Each structure stands twice: as C-alpha cells, then as structure tokens.
Amino acid sequence: MSNDELSALRRGTGSGLAFVVSGPSGAGKNTAISALIARVPGLVYSVSHTTRAPRPGERNGVDYYFVSDTEFAEMVATGAFVEHAVYLGDRYGTSKAEMKRLTARGADVVLNVDVQGACTLRRVGVPGVTLSFVFFAPPSLSQLGDRLRARGSESEGEIAERLRAAAREMKSLEIFDYLVLNGDLATAVDELRAIVMAERLRVVGHA
Amino acid sequence: MSNDELSALRRGTGSGLAFVVSGPSGAGKNTAISALIARVPGLVYSVSHTTRAPRPGERNGVDYYFVSDTEFAEMVATGAFVEHAVYLGDRYGTSKAEMKRLTARGADVVLNVDVQGACTLRRVGVPGVTLSFVFFAPPSLSQLGDRLRARGSESEGEIAERLRAAAREMKSLEIFDYLVLNGDLATAVDELRAIVMAERLRVVGHA
Numbered sequence: 001m002s003n004d005e006l007s008a009l010r011r012g013t014g015s016g017l018a019f020v021v022s023g024p025s026g027a028g029k030n031t032a033i034s035a036l037i038a039r040v041p042g043l044v045y046s047v048s049h050t051t052r053a054p055r056p057g058e059r060n061g062v063d064y065y066f067v068s069d070t071e072f073a074e075m076v077a078t079g080a081f082v083e084h085a086v087y088l089g090d091r092y093g094t095s096k097a098e099m100k101r102l103t104a105r106g107a108d109v110v111l112n113v114d115v116q117g118a119c120t121l122r123r124v125g126v127p128g129v130t131l132s133f134v135f136f137a138p139p140s141l142s143q144l145g146d147r148l149r150a151r152g153s154e155s156e157g158e159i160a161e162r163l164r165a166a167a168r169e170m171k172s173l174e175i176f177d178y179l180v181l182n183g184d185l186a187t188a189v190d191e192l193r194a195i196v197m198a199e200r201l202r203v204v205g206h207a
Numbered sequence: 208m209s210n211d212e213l214s215a216l217r218r219g220t221g222s223g224l225a226f227v228v229s230g231p232s233g234a235g236k237n238t239a240i241s242a243l244i245a246r247v248p249g250l251v252y253s254v255s256h257t258t259r260a261p262r263p264g265e266r267n268g269v270d271y272y273f274v275s276d277t278e279f280a281e282m283v284a285t286g287a288f289v290e291h292a293v294y295l296g297d298r299y300g301t302s303k304a305e306m307k308r309l310t311a312r313g314a315d316v317v318l319n320v321d322v323q324g325a326c327t328l329r330r331v332g333v334p335g336v337t338l339s340f341v342f343f344a345p346p347s348l349s350q351l352g353d354r355l356r357a358r359g360s361e362s363e364g365e366i367a368e369r370l371r372a373a374a375r376e377m378k379s380l381e382i383f384d385y386l387v388l389n390g391d392l393a394t395a396v397d398e399l400r401a402i403v404m405a406e407r408l409r410v411v412g413h414a
C-alpha cells in the first residue's frame with residue numbers, strides 16, 4: 001500500500017470541488033474570498049458575468065466579465081449559464097465555459113454568487129462538480145448598514161434596499177451547508193480555509 | 208437581528224458534537240489528538256476503559272481507565288458502554304457515563320476508538336450527539352511498521368499482527384467521513400483542526 005494509494009482515498013485538491021460563497025452584499029465577502037484564494041493553494045476564482053457598471057477599481061475579466069444587457073440576454077438564450085439571476089436590477093450569471101475552464105485546471109473553484117444564484121445551483125447542480133454552499137454574513141444587519149455606508153458606493157435609498165434584501169436572503173440559509181460570520185476578517189478567512197480543507201479531506205464516495 | 212441570533216444559526220461549540228478518531232495503531236493518533244485538544248478551545252478527550260496493561264507513562268483516568276477483565280465484563284453486563292470491542296486480545300470501551308460527563312461540560316468531545324468501535328458508533332449512534340468519523344492513518348503501511356518498531360513496546364510478532372490488523376481496518380474506511388494521513392504531525396493536526404472548525408460552522412438543522 002503506497003502513499004499515493006492512501007491519498008487517492010480522499011478527495012484532495014482539484015477533484016471537482018466548488019465552493020459557492022453567497023450572502024448579503026456588503027458583508028465583506030469579496031475581500032475574504034480574495035484573501036482565501038491567496039492563502040490556500042489550488043483554489044481559483046470563478047469570474048461571473050454581470051450587466052452592472054464596474055465599481056472603482058474593478059477590472060473586466062478579473063472581478064467580473066462586464067457585458068451589456070444584449071450580450072447577457074444572448075448568453076441566456078443560448079444556455080451559456082449554469083445559473084443566472086437578477087439582483088437589484090442588474091443581471092449576474094456563472095457561465096458554463098468559466099466552470100469548464102477552471103475545473104480543467106486541476107484546481108478547486110470558488111463561486112461568488114448571490115443567494116438566488118446559490119439556490120439555483122443547489123437545485124440544478126453542476127455535472128461532475130461537488131458543490132459546498134457557504135453563507136457569508138455580517139454578525140448583524142446593523143453592522144451591514146455601517147459597512148455599506150463606509151463603502152460609499154450606494155445612496156441611503158440603495159442601502160435601505162440592500163438591507164431589506166439581506167433580511168430576505170437570511171431566509172434561504174437552510175439550503176447552505178456552512179455559515180461564516182464576518183466579525184473579524186482574519187477569523188472569517190481562517191474559517192473559510194477550514195471549510196475548504198475539511199471538504200478536501202472527505203473520504204471519496206462518502207456523502 | 209443581533210449577533211447572538213446569527214451565531215445561533217450555526218452549530219458552534221458545545222452543541223453536542225463528537226469526533227470519533229480511529230485508525231491503525233501506531234499511526235501517531237494519540238500524539239495528534241493531544242496536540243489538537245491543546246490547540247482548539249472547547250474540545251475535551253473522552254477517556255476509554257481498557258483491560259490492557261498501561262504502557263510506560265500512561266496514567267489511569269487520563270489516557271485510559273484501566274480496569275480488570277471482571278470489572279469490564281460487569282460494565283458490559285449492565286449496559287454501561289456506548290461501544291466496546293476486543294482489539295488484539297484486550298477489551299476497550301466508551302462508557303455512557305463518560306460521554307454524559309463530557310457533553311454536560313459544554314464542550315465538544317474527541318473519542319479515540321478502534322475501527323471496530325467506530326463501526327459500532329456509526330451503526331448505533333449516541334442520542335443527542337452529532338458524530339463525525341475521522342480515519343487517521345499513516346501515509347503507508349511500511350511507515351506504520353517503522354513507527355511501531357520505533358515505539359519499542361511490541362515484539363516483531365505483535366508488530367506483524369498489528370500490520371495485518373491495519374490492512375483489515377483500511378477496508379472499513381467507507382464508514383468514515385474524513386481521512387487524515389499523518390505524514391507530518393503539524394499538518395495532520397492542522398487538518399484535524401479544520402475538520403472540527405468546519406463541523407462547528409455547519410448550519411443548524413442541515414445534514
């Protein structure tokens with residue numbers, strides 16, 4: 001019995017694991033995911049398509065693929081998405097091509113999708129991919145309001161709308177496997193890392 | 208929605224989690240479990256009963272409750288064990304009293320049981336306790352032989368018997384949730400820690 005044989009009995013890295021990280025906007029999810037990927041080997045970021053305008057500093061093909069309403073509608077029509085959803089008037093989607101590109105690289109994938117998209121992924125799944133669902137939330141809704149104000153990219157009306165959305169999104173928690181509360185960024189990243197490690201340690205073939 | 212309310216939506220610490228760590232004798236399991244408990248807050252060790260003689264340095268009530276064959280048989284007769292098994296001629300068991308004592312302390316429990324005991328626990332469960340099963344193994348069986356020789360507490364005949372037992376035990380891997388390979392102690396402890404953390408982050412009520 002060689003070392004390789006025993007290693008093959010657990011999932012390991014790059015065997016088609018994907019981590020769907022979702023939760024209220026403004027919880028610090030993007031920052032935590034970037035730190036997670038920088039820290040854990042063999043993890044790559046699935047870049048979503050969106051019709052919303054780039055925020056300052058966001059780069060096309062890195063943070064999102066920024067596309068027009070027409071381009072997005074064409075992709076929907078041709079079945080190019082694994083999941084797509086409307087969030088506060090903008091469209092977001094995970095393309096099949098992006099998922100295929102990433103899993104072919106022998107890495108595990110992190111998907112950053114809204115709660116509606118996560119619910120779709122839970123329902124339809126992705127062939128050949130084992131999905132784990134992580135709800136990433138602030139410790140409280142009042143903290144979420146503070147964070148959105150600090151970000152300064154939304155008006156008070158938009159912030160109120162996002163807080164109402166967050167309260168709705170909490171109701172979908174039951175479809176998720178894990179809950180990470182971002183009270184402290186380093187702790188939250190450590191918790192995300194633990195989830196990735198534990199899923200990689202799972203015995204092959206075990207539910 | 209307060210911080211406490213959101214925290215209550217995940218299992219957290221001391222909500223009746225128990226980690227059953229099992230695997231071939233000589234894989235370094237005891238050392239790794241001690242390091243895990245020293246490192247992770249809110250984890251306590253479930254002390255097993257055994258009829259085997261103490262090894263040098265082992266303390267009654269800390270490493271094991273060392274009992275006579277008669278005492279052990281009486282405990283079996285009165286239904287005092289959650290699980291008990293014979294391993295290489297010696298009897299080992301986890302008492303109901305020990306489990307009750309530990310879960311009442313508001314901590315999560317680590318059980319160090321042989322593979323036969325783990326199979327029993329998987330089958331019968333423990334009321335009010337959520338069990339996770341971790342198979343702890345050496346990277347290879349040849350390394351296991353080296354480790355047993357280095358420990359110096361068994362004869363060559365006993366070592367050969369333990370190696371045959373290990374090969375048999377590997378066949379029960381499928382009842383386990385996680386596989387940790389102890390190539391490097393620090394890495395193995397980090398992996399055990401990730402498993403404990405991830406299980407604590409699970410959404411309450413989710414499978």
